[in-house]
Amino acid sequence: MAEKLSQGQIDALLKRINSGDETIEAEAQKQVKEYDFKSPKKFTKEQLKTLDGLHENFSRLLSSYFSGLLRVFCEVSVLQIEEQRYFEYSNALPDNALIGMIDLRPENKQYNDATLIMDMSTTIGYFMVDRLLGGSGEGYNLNRDYTDIEIEILKNVFQKISRHLQEAWCNYIEVETSLSSIETNSRLLQALAPEDIVVIVALNMKIKNLNGGISLCIPAANLEEMINNFSVKYARISKRQKPEHEEAKRTMIFERLTDTDLEIKAVLDNFQLNLSDVLHLQPSDVIPLNKSINSDISIIVDEVPWYSAKLGEVKMKKAVKLNELIS
Incomplete structure (x- = not known):
């Protein structure tokens, strides 16, 4: 609990304030930021x-x-x-x-x-x-x-x-x-x-x-x-x-992309054989396919099907003719 002042102490304090010997401090002293008027700030x-x-x-x-x-x-x-x-x-x-x-x-x-x-x-x-x-x-x-x-x-x-x-x-x-x-x-x-x-x-x-x-x-x-x-x-x-x-x-x-190497494969059909059948394969053996030899084949570009095509021959070499783009 704060100490109480006597009436004599209060009178003495008021007398000193009126004579200018005592000053009252501000409740809170505000912070003052210096400003150089010789070089004012140009930007907000x-x-x-x-x-x-x-x-x-x-x-x-x-x-x-x-x-x-x-x-x-x-x-x-x-x-x-x-x-x-x-x-x-x-x-x-x-x-x-x-x-x-x-x-x-x-x-x-x-x-x-x-x-x-x-x-x-x-x-x-x-x-x-x-x-x-x-x-x-x-x-x-x-x-x-x-x-x-x-x-x-x-x-x-x-x-x-x-x-x-x-x-x-x-x-x-x-x-x-x-x-x-x-x-x-x-x-x-x-x-x-x-x-x-x-x-x-x-x-x-x-x-x-x-x-x-x-x-x-x-x-x-x-x-x-x-x-x-x-x-x-x-x-x-x-x-x-x-x-x-x-x-x-x-x-x-x-131009950078045109120099990229991609693997292109022409696939007639995909099928499965047992390992025992693969081991006993001999020349002149016939492997049945799931589609006709005259049907379209798939053109695979980097493991992605891109085109359907027809299998043929040009100048004694196997060739494929692209039909349409696979969406």
Whole structure:
């Protein structure tokens, strides 16, 4: 039970409050979030949520790509998306880095082209080089510069990554991406002005026991003019390719399929014999069939009946004439 105050104590307390010697604390002190008016936020929560969905799709594409490329299970996930000044991002980059400069060109010419900066952890870079050259991927904790051969190998990887990035973006707005260069010295990187606002997308990549980071730096000026055209409908429908791209894709698939080997058999009849009868078979023995020699036969393609046909002879060789497709 709380201690009761006497009348004298109450009077003394009121006197101290009136004189300003005592202050009354607020019931609950509200948390105050700092806001920098020099660099106001350019994107709303809804827009950042849209970017998060875009890069969630991109991370899934990377997971599938790296898992197949490196022949080990790989998981890529989005950690966070935030706005920064460019100098804050560049100052956080290590001296020895693996940075891909990716050109992003919107199909709509009213939008300006943008240069995206993709920084990949050097440990991931050395891991990929070791795996792609036939190694186990254990020697990735290296403190040295990349060789010219390693740069060429990683350049091919970054080119494939830029295509997956294009696929993720095209679900929202039609763009074309391409890798312009690979940089390994972050201190010589002057892609944007220090005070420019950028959006940083932080990804985490997990391969076996290795955890590494991948970050995307997107100029806010370019993103701001494009994101207003982002629509939910683009995220819900599949990407529509151009007719010539669809035709080229069909032709490529058909050409690949034409080289496939399939077993084709012409079967007159199926019947059963006892093992004892099979063991006593001799030349000139007659085996009765369940159908006439002039009846249709079945054409079996990879164990599946496809056609009915007639048995015949062409140029002293047995042949079959296809009649109709078996539904």
